[in-house]
Amino acid sequence: MADLVLALDQGTSSSRAILFDHGGNAVGSAQKPFEQIYPRPGWVEHDPEAIWQTQLATAKDALRQAKATADDVAAIGITNQRETTVIWDRGGRPIANAIVWQDRRTAPLCEELRKKGLEPLFRERTGLLLDPYFSGTKVKWLLDNVDGARARADSGDLMFGTIDSWLVYRLTGLHVTDYTNASRTLLYNIFDLRWDEELLGALGVPPGILPAVRASSGVLAETSLFGKSLPVAGIGGDQQAALFGQAAFEPGMAKNTYGTGAFCLMNIGERKVTSKNLLTTIAWGLSAGARDDVTYALEGSIFIAGAAVQWLRDELGIISTAAESQELAMSVPDSNGVYIVPAFVGLGAPHWDPTARGAIFGLTRGANRAHLARATLEAIAFQTCDVIEAIEADSGVTLSELRVDGGAAANDLLLQIQADLLGREVVRPAVLETTALGAAYLAGLATGFWKNAAEVTRNWREDRRFSPQMPAGRRDEMYAGWKTAVERVKGWSSASA
Secondary structure (H helix, E strand, C coil): CCCCEEEEEEEEEEEEEEEEEEEEEEEEEEEEECCCECCCCCCECCCHHHHHHHHHHHHHHHHHHCCCCCHHEEEEEECCCCCEEEEEEECEEEECCCCCCCCCCCCHHHHHHHCCHHHHHHHHHCCCCCCCCCHHHHHHHHHHHHCCCHHHCCCCCEEEEEHHHHHHHHHHHEEEEHHHHHHHCCCCCCCEECCCHHHHHHHHHHHHHCEEEECCEEEEECCCCCCCCCEEEEEEEEHHHHHHCCCCCCCCCCEECCCCCCEEEEEEEECCCCCCCCEEEEEEECCCCCCCCCEEEEEEEEEHHHHHHHHHHHHHHHCCCCCHHHHHHHHCCCCCEEEEECEEECCCCCCCEEECCCCEEECCCCHHHHHHHHHHHHHHHHHHHHHHHHCCCCCCCCCEEEEEEEEEHHCHHHHHHHHHHHCEEEEEECCCCCHHHHHHHHHHHHCCCCCCHHHHHHCCCCEEEECCCCHHHHHHHHEEEEEEEEHCCCCCCCCCC
């Protein structure tokens, strides 16, 4: 009897696979890192073949760890780093490295499009800003800069996809994506639910290279790579999958995922909210007859969160493990007036400044590595406060609590700082791997493994609740200092060029 669902969780720094049982418990998992490639300052690339090989290996390792076989698996769900862009040929060979979501090489192109007055059009159709973060300008860059790519695309020899599409193609030979990932490309009209010809024309992207768009929960095809035919039945971009895994099915519910970056999403239901500083995105699209049932979300994307802790470890050498950041930061009562703005690849929401760069402010002779560690955790929380402030302004909804997940959510001090600076309760679920769990739920619902959303909601369990303890006056003082620091890093790379 098939009593497990396999989630393939393809992230920015590693590929993971997790097997979940009917109660939403992880019963087997495996993870493999892969190389981060930095050809030039501001450029970030991945080898698509390394992504595929590590993802395939982790799936097989997770089955072995759980002492399970393909006979035990009811369905496969996929969740992925979004916006990261791959172009490959009909033989399944990438024409170049994948351009990662963090990559800033297309900032000049985005500025050129803004000067042409096109940003309102893109925002109206896609819910997105013109920023190098998204896939569309990456596709154009690859077609314009890889020898022969544009001619091959025009002749029908090439296919574009985000990482979900790449994995599904390698698993099944099918060229598809889902609503959540399509909504991150700058090419998809999220309200009419179609690839937009006018936007494709503005970016010079031929429609023939685009994947078909399918429901996030629905059987796409089958793969026989694990010993028997298994349905690939769910796809969700990592942050939308995490919202689904947090069972945030009601409008007004929100989550924040602390990973390499941090991503806060609020379910806004069927509302078509247009924001000045945030993104409107498709949270998920479920099969519902002639026209799929689409739910929207407001999103604030923070580019550097857990990666700032990695920077303390790998570049500054002041901690030896990421987990050590909590102990070191707890050794001091505060950050001694130090602010770190980790704008290493520019600022995301709600600032959207690709020319910003990281900085440390407020250093005195008494500042030490513990203060830097605490200031780094505070920076993650401050950035989240910026996003929550904008989400509440746009939605008209005041959050009563924030559900959190991701690797850094295991850090109790970070979550207490977050509750203090936000002035709201922060709730950590029993299962932190909500991104993979969301992909499993999407696949399991499509195949009847779980009957409905109510059954998924019953699986959600609270691990710990963090309540604010900081006086409001102190919180306001610290937040004002943070906002001053952020203003001072804006425009840095253009000013120093």
